[in-house]
Amino acid sequence: xxxxxxxxxxxxxxxxxxxxxxxxxxxxxxxxxxxxxxxxxxxxxxxxxxxxxxxxxxxxxxxxxxxxxxxxxxxxxxxxxxxxxxxxxxxxxxxxxxxxxxxxxxxxxxxxxxxxxxxxxxxxxxxxxxxxxxxxxxxxxxxxxxxxxxxxxxxxxxxxxxxxxxxxxxxxxxxxxxxxxxxxxxxxxxxxxxxxxxxxxxxxxxxxxxxxxxxxxxxxxxxxxxxxxxxxxxxxxxxxxxxxxxxxxxxxxxxxxxxxxxxxxxxxxxxxxxxxxxxxxxxxxxxxxxxxxxxxxxxxxxxxxxxxxxxxxxxxxxxxxxxxxxxxxxxxxxxxxxxxxxxxxxxxxxxxxxxxxxxx
Amino acid sequence: xxxxxxxxxxxxxxxxxxxxxxxxxxxxxxxxxxxxxxxxxxxxxxxxxxxxxxxxxxxxxxxxxxxxxxxxxxxxxxxxxxxxxxxxxxxxxxxxxxxxxxxxxxxxxxxxxxxxxxxxxxxxxxxxxxxxxxxxxxxxxxxxxxxxxxxxxxxxxxxxxxxxxxxxxxxxxxxxxxxxxxxxxxxxxxxxxxxxxxxxxxxxxxxxxxxxxxxxxxxxxxxxxxxxxxxxxxxxxxxxxxxxxxxxxxxxxxxxxxxxxxxxxxxxxxxxxxxxxxxxxxxxxxxxxxxxxxxxxxxxxxxxxxxxxxxxxxxxxxxxxxxxxxxxxxxxxxxxxxxxxxxxxxxxxxxxxxxxxxxx
Numbered sequence: 001x002x003x004x005x006x007x008x009x010x011x012x013x014x015x016x017x018x019x020x021x022x023x024x025x026x027x028x029x030x031x032x033x034x035x036x037x038x039x040x041x042x043x044x045x046x047x048x049x050x051x052x053x054x055x056x057x058x059x060x061x062x063x064x065x066x067x068x069x070x071x072x073x074x075x076x077x078x079x080x081x082x083x084x085x086x087x088x089x090x091x092x093x094x095x096x097x098x099x100x101x102x103x104x105x106x107x108x109x110x111x112x113x114x115x116x117x118x119x120x121x122x123x124x125x126x127x128x129x130x131x132x133x134x135x136x137x138x139x140x141x142x143x144x145x146x147x148x149x150x151x152x153x154x155x156x157x158x159x160x161x162x163x164x165x166x167x168x169x170x171x172x173x174x175x176x177x178x179x180x181x182x183x184x185x186x187x188x189x190x191x192x193x194x195x196x197x198x199x200x201x202x203x204x205x206x207x208x209x210x211x212x213x214x215x216x217x218x219x220x221x222x223x224x225x226x227x228x229x230x231x232x233x234x235x236x237x238x239x240x241x242x243x244x245x246x247x248x249x250x251x252x253x254x255x256x257x258x259x260x261x262x263x264x265x266x267x268x269x270x271x272x273x274x275x276x277x278x279x280x281x282x283x284x285x286x287x288x289x290x291x292x293x294x295x296x297x298x299x300x301x302x303x304x305x306x307x308x309x310x311x312x313x314x315x316x317x318x319x320x321x322x323x324x325x326x327x328x329x330x331x332x333x334x335x336x337x338x339x340x341x342x343x344x345x346x347x348x349x350x351x352x353x354x355x356x357x358x359x360x
Numbered sequence: 361x362x363x364x365x366x367x368x369x370x371x372x373x374x375x376x377x378x379x380x381x382x383x384x385x386x387x388x389x390x391x392x393x394x395x396x397x398x399x400x401x402x403x404x405x406x407x408x409x410x411x412x413x414x415x416x417x418x419x420x421x422x423x424x425x426x427x428x429x430x431x432x433x434x435x436x437x438x439x440x441x442x443x444x445x446x447x448x449x450x451x452x453x454x455x456x457x458x459x460x461x462x463x464x465x466x467x468x469x470x471x472x473x474x475x476x477x478x479x480x481x482x483x484x485x486x487x488x489x490x491x492x493x494x495x496x497x498x499x500x501x502x503x504x505x506x507x508x509x510x511x512x513x514x515x516x517x518x519x520x521x522x523x524x525x526x527x528x529x530x531x532x533x534x535x536x537x538x539x540x541x542x543x544x545x546x547x548x549x550x551x552x553x554x555x556x557x558x559x560x561x562x563x564x565x566x567x568x569x570x571x572x573x574x575x576x577x578x579x580x581x582x583x584x585x586x587x588x589x590x591x592x593x594x595x596x597x598x599x600x601x602x603x604x605x606x607x608x609x610x611x612x613x614x615x616x617x618x619x620x621x622x623x624x625x626x627x628x629x630x631x632x633x634x635x636x637x638x639x640x641x642x643x644x645x646x647x648x649x650x651x652x653x654x655x656x657x658x659x660x661x662x663x664x665x666x667x668x669x670x671x672x673x674x675x676x677x678x679x680x681x682x683x684x685x686x687x688x689x690x691x692x693x694x695x696x697x698x699x700x701x702x703x704x705x706x707x708x709x710x711x712x713x714x715x716x717x718x719x720x
Contacts, residue, residue, distance in 0.1 A: 007716050035405070036403045036405045036630055038401045038419070038421070038626075039626060041398045041399065043424070043425045045395070045425045045427050046427060047430075047471040049473075050473060057425060057427065057474070059423055059425050061421055061423055063403060064403070065403045065405045065419050067405050067417065074419070074421060076434055077720055078476070080471075080473065096719070098715045099473070099711065099712075101715035101716055101717055103469065103474040103475055103714070105467075105476070107465075109419070109438040111405070111407040112408065112410050112457070113440065114438040114462070115459070115463055116463065121720075122720045123717075127718075266398075266399060268396050270393060270394070270396055351458065351459065352459075352461065353364050353707065354364075354465060354479070354481070355462065355463050356367050356463075357462075357483075358487075358516070359454055359462050359483070359516070360437055360462055360481075360483045
């Protein structure tokens with residue numbers, strides 16, 4: 001039978017701890033050359049919404065093969081992108097055009113038989129795998145006695161990040177900053193209830209970062225968020241995009257690791273005429289700088305022993321969760337699938353619906 | 361509702377004529393820059409079959425966006441690859457390891473709402489779209505009075521090719537050759553019954569090709585099948601792989617077109633230790649030769665009027681159906697979906713199973 005799961009069912013199964021262990025084992029396999037990550041493919045073309053408005057349609061695909069878990073996975077996103085104006089700014093927004101819902105799927109296949117094992121929405125796994133990679137960055141790079149966390153950002157990804165750091169370090173207090181006072185206060189209340197930790201909304205990024213053992217950014221900012229002034233002995237910095245990192249931070253920290261050095265993105269754009277032109281700004285990470293690359297390691301190298309994490313308590317470290325990998329969905333998806341089968345969750349469909357008697 | 365279709369249901373709908381028209385309209389869109397084709401991704405890693413034998417696992421993905429039809433499509437293949445010995449030769453074979461079945465899927469999404477419209481096995485669409493492209497090659501490049509067809513190969517793809525040429529040209533007789541006398545005789549009987557044409561099994565490739573208006577190869581040969589001796593005024597040659605074409609044929613014909621010039625393939629291999637090493641032989645098509653490329657057109661250029669097909673009745677032409685595109689599944693899949701909905705075919709599943717309330 002092929003299992004169809006919902007985000008709600010996956011949320012019952014996929015704890016942060018389970019996610020972190022699944023990812024860690026996968027990075028070891030990547031580092032040993034025993035798992036395969038494919039590139040990420042983005043196709044974006046002009047379309048119309050049902051009410052005739054100009055929009056972009058985006059098809060995104062990423063895949064990976066993880067023989068040690070007996071699975072491969074493909075994650076697909078099918079997005080309707082619009083550009084609403086909010087408070088004077090044009091924003092690029094994924095619109096819930098599928099009857100008020102968004103579309104992202106993970107398909108899990110068996111590498112022993114080829115058959116499709118599971119089809120599930122990607123949302124809960126998506127946030128958890130991003131947070132899980134940040135957690136592993138902290139496990140390998142943050143001081144083991146890190147007790148204070150500064151979080152910049154109070155959105156959906158930020159929630160996952162707090163849980164992630166709390167799962168791998170003895171975090172006692174969290175200071176959160178985001179530009180909107182109400183958002184950050186609500187975030188602090190919500191997460192304090194959820195995690196039973198002391199969580200304070202700070203009045204500025206500086207106030208939040210001051211003296212923190214871990215300073216983490218989880219924003220969608222196109223401008224640098226992590227500032228060089230915050231580097232001090234023993235600190236660990238973390239970002240979920242390359243944009244969030246000020247170039248001087250990269251130069252001044254003692255040790256820097258990416259989520260992955262190898263993953264590539266191929267983008268083909270033929271956007272709608274109405275799409276605003278987004279300026280692609282050259283960043284410190286591109287073109288790849290040879291001297292920088294020689295200093296850089298990634299999670300798979302550290303997890304498999306080909307590179308080292310933190311070596312001294314006074315090092316300043318940086319982890320850049322630079323891009324996702326389809327393999328993360330294979331690693332996390334296989335654990336979700338096994339546990340869902342064990343608990344009898346989800347809808348079962350005949351696998352013969354998704355297989356065939358002709359050789360394609 | 362999201363529709364799940366079977367190959368048998370698709371075979372009721374997808375005639376060669378419907379396929380050809382769907383593809384032709386799509387190539388026009390590609391030529392006008394209004395449709396997007398993604399690269400093909402192959403990930404191949406060592407695995408084990410259920411009985412513990414060493415094998416390769418292959419995950420293949422290709423996608424495309426076709427806004428004029430309101431759809432995008434992704435085709436996924438999940439293959440178990442073994443290397444059985446047959447008659448002294450090691451062959452690379454896709455094994456039906458999913459309970460005796462193979463695994464290839466097409467997922468069709470709406471570019472208006474993003475939602476998944478259809479999930480279906482790829483097999484019948486796969487053969488029909490390969491044949492449909494050859495048919496269009498013949499429509500644009502073969503003489504309009506082509507009456508005799510030589511077919512080299514008698515396998516599954518060869519069946520589709522005969523139907524394809526008969527759909528676009530007034531074919532009266534077919535001569536088929538393949539190395540095994542029983543195979544070619546059985547093919548001739550079967551296709552004569554199916555198409556009501558005169559179909560003869562020939563004793564040699566030369567005897568089959570001699571004087572034919574169209575000479576088509578549909579084999580899995582790694583060696584050239586289409587020979588320069590067969591070029592004569594007015595002939596049309598067609599192959600379903602680049603390997604099948606002798607390099608001198610490319611130089612000596614008057615006009616040559618590919619299925620597509622732009623499509624790319626990315627392959628990542630970490631095969632099983634037991635996998636035989638397949639020598640990658642450099643071919644006439646790689647590295648791309650500038651002089652050759654300047655002579656070369658493709659279906660999208662011809663269909664959209666940016667390049668010309670046959671201009672004179674005495675030209676010798678060559679069409680190389682060099683590689684598939686995910687866009688073909690979008691073009692053909694959208695017609696299949698519409699017709700299946702109109703006829704009430706397939707299993708309907710709640711689309712909410714495959715969409716979500718969180719923004720991925």
